Amino acid sequence: MSQNPRGFGDSGWLREAFLQVPREHFVPDRVWWPEPGEDGLHSLLSREERPRAWLKAIYMPGVPLITQLDDGAVPPEGRAKGAFTSSISSAGVIIELLHHLAPQPGDRVLEIGTGTGYTTALLASRVGAEGAVATVEIDADLATRARERLTTLGLPPLVVTGDGEDGYAADSPYDRIVATASVRRIPPAWLEQLCPGGVLVAPLDSPFGCDLLVHLEGDGRGAARGRVLERVEFMQVRGQREKRSYDDLGWPVEVDPESWRDLHIVVGPEGQRISQP
Template sequence: MGAYDTGTEALAAVARAALVREIDADGTFADDPVWREAFAAVPRHLFVPYYYVAGRRGPERRWGESPGREARERWLRGAYADVPLATRLRDGELLSSSSQPSLMARMLVALRVADGDRVLEVGAGTGYNAALLAHRLGDDDLVTTVDLEPEITESARRHLDAAGCHPAVVTGDGARGVLERAPFDRIIATCELSTVPRAWLAQCRPGARILAPLATGLLTLTVRDAAHAEGVFLPTAAYFVPLRGEGRAEPKGVSLAGLPGRAREQDGFRFLLALTRGTLDPRAAYALWEREGGPERERYGVTVDGEHTWAWLDEPAGPYAWPLP
């Protein structure tokens, strides 16, 4: 019995419906119910024919073509669990994953996609997110997904073909966008950024929306023109594989020596540290965080103004602002 026989598809349909109910229970789809239909229709298991889970002796592979029925069913149940799945490793380093479905749903709803929008996804991953976008828009040609790794884009194409979806899959540096497919109305990144790539703004129509992980948060930007954009963070925490390619800044270590022990446990403070890394001393950051009442992610934002990009607390021109690369 193969991974995609009738019995497997029936079990997958039940598991997929349960996942959609789980996501829906938190009201995630309330602002755009069309996404509920996309998650109900697109089969995630076609995009994760295998994935890795932590085992006592290191990563263990779960595979849809395993010879034993119990192993195949374990793979399938895992494919529809509301958890991120490691799909590609190199020397123990995570290169690519399928994001947690509920987080994907929150991001896609927050992207505010409208019919007819041209969308660029940076970070092709398994191809699952591009398939959801193509289903939502009802037109494969409106969706472009890009990744630096040829192995990742090739496997994404195979998965998309298996699911009957054919968005444009491009191998290239996502930080440079995809000029030949521009202009875009929406850009969504599924990899962590250190700053906002200027090429993205230049490839967007005025009024376009960008949603990207930055400093363990999800930044939403509205593009004014090729040199200006501004927006705020969503309340949601987000942890993604870093963007690889041109302009990727290497993170600098941060010492928490001398800080109260409780500082290490405060997610909001750790977000501030990640956002201001290299520009604000950790002690000064903690003093600011306490003085301002422990601000959460949604009080922070980012402004792109020509050659300058900065993060800020509460107001772009307020007293608290920090340059980004």
């Protein structure tokens, strides 16, 4: 879903993590292709029926594969339409997220939106045995499957079934928090659970018709400030699907659509404020 897929660049650790973690291990045997056909339906890629096409799709760098429609109401049995509610994020967008998150060996990391568990596995490979990764997934079936996949590979992250907007206080504070589902408003719990100087990278819904990836540095007392990194597209966290007025969400009344790169963001107990410097 990234509109700006990058290479590994100077993040050599990311290349290592991608080489260590087999992406196909995290992909269900049946997934939907993200682009609809002319009839508006998404075709189903079946590992059993077309193993090569399934594997090829998994390794296309700019392509997310859809693993759930309409919160699981649509069974993966054929061409279908519905709202995307879970996916394995494209390699391109994961590189973008993790490059800016820049987790270090030994860090404590919280991920919101486990999905398949693939990003979780990459994080675990980076932080190593001295670090710790907790990941929160709201959908109990998805959480169970991700937990099984991680365990099969011998990876230790803690997969929590719950509402990621609450973070996961039990293992806090975190050096890094990353969300792989977008929010309209940064949840206060994420900032409360960040170490002083800790980094949060998350997609924030914007008035520009896309999400903006934001990079915030926490003060350890529930506030943070930072900037916008990139235009991205993510599915929304369940509790924030409903549209809200951008005025109420701290956006300036008039925003120049060309100037999204210059935006600054301040978030704290009083809410969030996005401004042009």
